[in-house]
Amino acid sequence: MSHALLLDTTRCIGCGACSAACKEQNDLPLEIEDATTAYTFTVVEKRAGVNVRRMCMHCLSPTCASVCPVGAMRKTPSGPVVYDAKKCIGCRYCIQACPFDVPKYQWDKAIPVVGKCVMCAPRLAKGLPTACASVCPTGATFFGERDELIRVARERMAAEPARYVDHIYGLDEAGGTSVLLLSGVPFSQLGLRTNLPNKPLGQLTWAVLSRVPDIVTLGGAILYGIHWITHRREYVRRVEGPRSGEVK
Amino acid sequence: MSVLSLPRPRGFKMTFWRFAFGVLFALFLYVTFMRFTRGLGATTHLSDHFPWGVWIGFDILCGVGLAAGAFTLMATVHLFNIKRFEPIVRPTLLTGYLGYVFVCIGLLYDLGQPWRIWHAMVYWNEHSVMFEVAWCVMLYTTVLTLEFSHIIFERLGMTSMTRLMHFINTPLVILGVLLSTLHQSSLGTMYLIVPEKLHPFWYTPALPLLFYISAIGAGLGMVIVESYLSGRAFGRELEMDLLEPLGRVMMVVLGIYGVLRLDLLFHAGMLGQVFKPIYESRMFLLEFVTGVVAPLAILSFPRVRASKPGLVIGGLFAVLGFILYRLNVSITGLERSSGTHYVPSWMEMTVSVGLVAIGFVLFAMAVRYLPIFPAHEHAAPARGRGRGH
Incomplete structure (x- = not known):
């Protein structure tokens, strides 16, 4: 029972409806910035002529949750990686450690907290899809169960092999993520790290800590x-x- | 001569260094005000791309590392029972204590919400290296406070407390060595989680071990340097027949560290990259030559090692090289992957330099008023004055 998102960059038209819906859902200032910040949890970036959405990858075994000294970051069984701002002491280890550069800080505030996508956890609890998926006009952001989405992704790749590179980004990266990406160009050109190990990064420090x-x-x-x-x-x-x- | 300043003048006399410290302290207070009213963005050059700067790289990593002399000497004298180093223990303990106070204050500046620092005691996450670091800071600062309180009780003539401290000394020393071992290495462990970001000149699974060994080397270098400085300032210093063997131990530690470092680079296939003309290789060479090659070369001549300037310069190189190593891991090695070039703001520098200056002043005051250095003939009058107050 783990919710997930499939981001098909070949279908994205870069309309930005996802960003706008996200702003409204999370009560954020409405101006959409060029890159994700503590006040903009998702944007559509243009890389190598491709529209690629930036958002939290919701790792199966999140690095942020591993490094947080007070356990403010947490992977929920239903999929989202949620953040408890009331616990956060502001050490910013999550920002340093996240392999996808997702958590952002409120650098302009005297009492700052981290900002990041939480996969609309409150909506999911009500049985609704994420705000971004519900407004996406082309199905580029597709909401579902992780196993089901992996099957959908494989079907799309098999149906149109020329359209996609033969890789689902997020299937194994850093131990796997709940957000999966499909692309027509190599993922390295989309600004995504391709040098990640296929196991959770938290294992590297736990080997010593244990x-x-x-x-x-x-x-x-x-x-x-x-x-x-x-x-x-x-x-x-x-x-x-x-x-x-x-x-x- | 500086020795002449020992009989303290009754009135306050303005000197250049006092004036400089006054200006620095005023700036420090201004930056403190700005930091806590305007936030981190207005005072630092940190960003989402570069969330940790000089407050982590210097204040925390170097503050902890340079305090390593304390547990090394405590173990040498109290556990290995090599009593002749006894006179070095107290000045080293003082440095270690000030180093940790420095770290705690630096942490309050760096944390986004420092008033929540106690959360680490309540909300546990034993998978987090930062959680281990937080507990090590807390517990070892407590241990250092207890060990240091011994000196204060002695100064105040509280014999019952002194006897109690003597009673708990052995478990305290063992606890101190264990906590230091964990803490020094855990600062290296923190960077194990960024294999995709930290440049391979510095990323290695052996980071915890390298941080531990290099801290012991630099901690010993610090003992030599601070002994020289306090000798210049107060006419109180340690004898060469104690510092010279310390220098030799430091050489062995630096040698082990240097060989291990090169060995790890060789196995990572990075040894051939060392002379490539890129930013990282230049910074690596600067760090390695300063911290390992130079002190070993200088101190390998017995005549130089036995001379005060030679030994002090060797120790100074080891300390500077150690600082460069910590800054390279925490800043240089992460710049390329972050896509930014981080240079600290003047306000960040003011806090770091200000904390060092405050450390110097506290060290001077402690030496003046507490029984830190063994009583030498030329230091005796000053000690007498201190007691008279």
């Missing part, structure tokens, strides 16, 4: 052992010192 209890217990035992040996040696020297003097 050792912390071992370091503490083993390290503590070793250090105390060293202390015991060195001080015992000194004690023995002190006690035996005069005796060896007597023997002389």
Whole structure:
């Protein structure tokens, strides 16, 4: 039961209806900026002659949720990666770590929070599709279950192999995402990273972090052992010192 | 001579350095006001493309790293029981303590909502390196405060507290070493999560290990440098027969670090790229020559190592190279992938430089009023004065 979006860049006409609907849905200032910011969660960018939508990829195992020290970012079972502004301390590790450069900060505010797409989690809870998908006139943004969307994507690619490059972006990138992209040009030309590992990035840090209890217990035992040996040696020297003097 | 300034004049005398510090402190207060009323965008050159700047790269990463001398010396003297280094422990502990205070204040400037800093204690996410870092900062600052309070209790003549501190000393030292080990390495672990962004000159799965070893090297370099500085300023310094062996240990640590670094670059296939004329390779060479090649070359001559200027210059190079390493990981190595070039704003620099200056002043005050340095003949009158107040 995981909701997802399929973004077919070959069908996008760049009308920007998705951005406008997003603004309204999230009570954001209505001016649509050139790139995503803390006040514009999605835009349509023109790259290599292609209209490509920028938005949160809603990773299956999100890097932002892994790095957030207070757990303000969270992957919900229904698909969206949501953000709890009340917990956020503003360390901006999510902005630094996100492989898709999604979370943005309110740099102009004295009391700032992060801004990012939350896949219309409140709408999804009511059984509605995302605002962007509901207004898309061409079906370039297509809402559904992730497994179903992967099947749709494969069908489209099989039906028109000349129209698409043979890759679904988001199928495996960084462990897979709930937003999937299709394209007619290589994804690197769309400003998307193509050097991402196919496993969640959080595994890289967890491999070290999960050792912390071992370091503490083993390290503590070793250090105390060293202390015991060195001080015992000194004690023995002190006690035996005069005796060896007597023997002389 | 600076030694002559020891008997403190009764009235306040304006000197060039006091004036400079006054101006800096006024700017520091202005920037503080701007930072907390206008936000990060108005005061820093940070952006969505470059969310971490010099406050993280210098204040946090270098502040923690340069404090590493404290746990190294505490372990050497109290765990390995090498007592002859005892006279170095207190000045090093002072540096470590000030380093962590510096880090905590820097963190308050950098966090978007610093008044929520306690959230890390309530909302846990044990998968986050930042969560581990937050706990290490909190706990190790507490440990340093306790270890440092020993000196204050002694100064105040509170013998019962001094005895209590003596009683809990061993567990405290072990805890300090463990927390430092975790903290130093975790700052490297933080960058493990950006393999696609950090330039391969700096990205390696061994980042935590490199951060740990380099901090020990630089921490020892700091001991040598600060001993020289306090010697110049207060006529209190450590003997060469203690600093010279410290210099040798530093050489071994830098040697291990240097070989490991080159070995990792070799296995990553990056060793051949080192002399390519690109921005990253130049910055890498600058860092590596300053922090490893230069100090090892200088200190490999026994005569130079045994001389005060030679040893101090060697230590200084190690410290500068360490700072360059941290700045390269946190800034240089991330610029290309971010598509921007980050240069800190004057306000960011004011906070960083201001914190260092405040650190110097606090160090000077602590040396003046607390039993930090061992009592030497020439320092004895000043100590007597301090007690008289």
